[in-house]
Amino acid sequence: MARTEQPKGPGLGDFLYDKLFHNYVWRSVFRSGYPNTPRNQMLAIATNVFLHLHPTRIHKTHVKITHTYCLGGLSFFMFLGLTVTGVMLMFYYVPSVDRAYTDMQALETNVRFGMLIRNLHRWMAHGMVLTVLLHMMRVFYMGAYKPPREFNWVVGVILLVLTLLLSFTGYLLPWDQLALWAITVGTNIAGTAPVLGSETRFVMIGGFEVGDAALIRFYTLHVIALPLLAAIFMSVHFWRIRRDGGLARPL
Amino acid sequence: MAVATPAAGARETVRQRRDRDQELLVWPDLVFVEFICAVLFTISFVILSTFVNAPLLNRANADITPNPSKAPWYFMNLQELLLHMDPGLAGVIVPTLLLVALFAIPYIDRDNDGQGSWFGTKYAVRITTFAFVWASVWVTWTVLWDDGAHVRVYERLPYLIPGTQSGDDMIEWPGEKGTLFFEDWPGGDAARVVWDFAFLENRVAVRDTWEWSMPVPFQPGSGPHDGHLDWPQDFQNVPLPLNGTWIFQWEDPVDSWMPGWLRAMAYPYDAHLDIPAITAEYVMPSVTIILLIALMIGILFKLGWAHTTRDAVIAFFTGFILVYFALTIIGVAFRGEGQQLVPFWKVPNLEGNPAIRNYEPPPDAPYVLIDRRSGNEMHG
Numbered sequence: 001m002a003r004t005e006q007p008k009g010p011g012l013g014d015f016l017y018d019k020l021f022h023n024y025v026w027r028s029v030f031r032s033g034y035p036n037t038p039r040n041q042m043l044a045i046a047t048n049v050f051l052h053l054h055p056t057r058i059h060k061t062h063v064k065i066t067h068t069y070c071l072g073g074l075s076f077f078m079f080l081g082l083t084v085t086g087v088m089l090m091f092y093y094v095p096s097v098d099r100a101y102t103d104m105q106a107l108e109t110n111v112r113f114g115m116l117i118r119n120l121h122r123w124m125a126h127g128m129v130l131t132v133l134l135h136m137m138r139v140f141y142m143g144a145y146k147p148p149r150e151f152n153w154v155v156g157v158i159l160l161v162l163t164l165l166l167s168f169t170g171y172l173l174p175w176d177q178l179a180l181w182a183i184t185v186g187t188n189i190a191g192t193a194p195v196l197g198s199e200t201r202f203v204m205i206g207g208f209e210v211g212d213a214a215l216i217r218f219y220t221l222h223v224i225a226l227p228l229l230a231a232i233f234m235s236v237h238f239w240r241i242r243r244d245g246g247l248a249r250p251l
Numbered sequence: 252m253a254v255a256t257p258a259a260g261a262r263e264t265v266r267q268r269r270d271r272d273q274e275l276l277v278w279p280d281l282v283f284v285e286f287i288c289a290v291l292f293t294i295s296f297v298i299l300s301t302f303v304n305a306p307l308l309n310r311a312n313a314d315i316t317p318n319p320s321k322a323p324w325y326f327m328n329l330q331e332l333l334l335h336m337d338p339g340l341a342g343v344i345v346p347t348l349l350l351v352a353l354f355a356i357p358y359i360d361r362d363n364d365g366q367g368s369w370f371g372t373k374y375a376v377r378i379t380t381f382a383f384v385w386a387s388v389w390v391t392w393t394v395l396w397d398d399g400a401h402v403r404v405y406e407r408l409p410y411l412i413p414g415t416q417s418g419d420d421m422i423e424w425p426g427e428k429g430t431l432f433f434e435d436w437p438g439g440d441a442a443r444v445v446w447d448f449a450f451l452e453n454r455v456a457v458r459d460t461w462e463w464s465m466p467v468p469f470q471p472g473s474g475p476h477d478g479h480l481d482w483p484q485d486f487q488n489v490p491l492p493l494n495g496t497w498i499f500q501w502e503d504p505v506d507s508w509m510p511g512w513l514r515a516m517a518y519p520y521d522a523h524l525d526i527p528a529i530t531a532e533y534v535m536p537s538v539t540i541i542l543l544i545a546l547m548i549g550i551l552f553k554l555g556w557a558h559t560t561r562d563a564v565i566a567f568f569t570g571f572i573l574v575y576f577a578l579t580i581i582g583v584a585f586r587g588e589g590q591q592l593v594p595f596w597k598v599p600n601l602e603g604n605p606a607i608r609n610y611e612p613p614p615d616a617p618y619v620l621i622d623r624r625s626g627n628e629m630h631g
Contacts, residue, residue: 035278035279038276041276041277041278041279042276042277042278044278045276045277045278045282051277051278051282054277054281054282055277056276056277057271057274057275057276057277058274058275058276058277058280058281059270059273059274059275060273060274060275061273062281063275063280063281063284065284070284070285070288073285073288074288074292077288077289077292078292081293081296097311101310101311104307105307108307115304116297116300116301118305119299119300119301119303119304119305120296120297120300121305122305123296123299123300123303123305124296127296129325133572137572140356140565140568141369141370141375141379141565142366142367142368142369142371143364143365143366143367143368143371143561144366144367145356145357145360146357146360146361146362146363146365146366147357147361147363149357150357150358150361153354153356153357154354154357157350157353157354161350164325164326167323167325168323168325168326171323174307175310175311176306176307176308176309176310176311177308177309177310177311177312177315177317178306178308179311180311180312180313181316181317181320181321182320182321182322182323184320185320185321185322185330186322186323186326189322189326189329189330189333189338189342190342192333192338192339192341192342192343193339193342193343194339194343194344197338197339197342197343209313210313247367248366248367249366249367249368250366250367250368250371251363251366251367
């Protein structure tokens, strides 16, 4: 006797799924259901605070890796990674000439995974400088700065400068020979400006020599001022991508 | 697909038409790509950070200056520029102008053609390659030239041409022997003039070793009049017509109502020009930079490869990127002690420098490292 197909009744899995995801608390957090329908997939993007900078739909060429090589996204991802590892480092680091270097040593010897976090922070910083530069090259060689995206290119160049300054201000913090002399050379370059050079240098390092004042200045710039500025300009940058009609593609 | 063409004179802010058939949903098609990228990069960076440690040299010590002292790598190109021109030009004017040029790119190249596809114009790849090679050759050559590294080639030139070598003496540069060498030739006088252009030695030679003298009936500059106009000494202190003759010359500078710093600015009593230095540090580098860029773009147009502003901008941008990275590489890998050009295997490693490695902090260092577990002071 041939068995006819019977619709299966709800099993234990369905019961658990229903109890887990269809309750009042879950619904208060995630307003759309599991994104397995086009409607919920769009809602998942549109109603999620972390994802809402994306449009809900995107041109199909833009998911090709060779279109962007993910460089802008990777730069942002590195910025997030640097924020996380940077906050971790802040738990162990005191920006004073007496403490900074020994704190670094302690970080490398005494703190569990301290060396790994420090390495991650450093290599991601170098990686971010590289991806930002490569991202700029990608945007240029693709003509993605053309109308209506002119202003976003300008914001991007500002972000490049901020990235370089973030890397630069982080350089002094370990207070080792490499840091001291790299910053001395770097601020001397700034000090060569024709009219206000020496004043600029004085303001940058808070004195005539790289010392305690320079360390606290670079630290504050590195952990507060520049990341804040970068975050503001990044928000504008990402927002403008959508305002300007998404990524560039052939007209 | 229909192409929206802006009317002549209209602002070219054309929004691309949406074509729903060509669109994908961001969840899952894009979000998953981003997620995979993020995971791959996290893994790679964790692996990298597990095996490669960030450097930590000895504690900073203002008494021990490492030789060479270098800026972080992304500023090494600036430091490299500083070796070749005046700090004001290399450290401020050139970077500022480059930054302004970068900002200006979309306002110079406003044509929408070639948007959104790699190397959008017909000859873009060719132009990029040309600019890449052009900039590589010239950046290498100008660095070698400015370092005087080519002088050895010139010095040996007479030995390489058969029948022209006179005696066993090394032919010095610049010097009379070089002159003698050319006198045997037909048209030797003209050749000697070229040979005597000692500034070919390098840019600094214009200021330091290039000398000539010409009889003049008047007294130029300051100093005793010897009836000659001499380069460089008569040009090193050319007074500006401001000296004590300017309209803002105060009767009684001491009791003036003006603050001293403002008075000093309004009364440039010691303003003068050092023309040899300006020539060597400002004029020659600027002219070289401008000329090389203009020549590159001119050649591209002459070759018929470049046709539009976009093409010119591609050449410029490629040159900029190449110079940025090339100067970084030269600064990081080819500058040794005293910022001399050396092969990369002779660049000293700061971590291997005994003066830095063996430095011990003074005994009264106010902070000691305490081992977290044992509570003992840590040493070493």
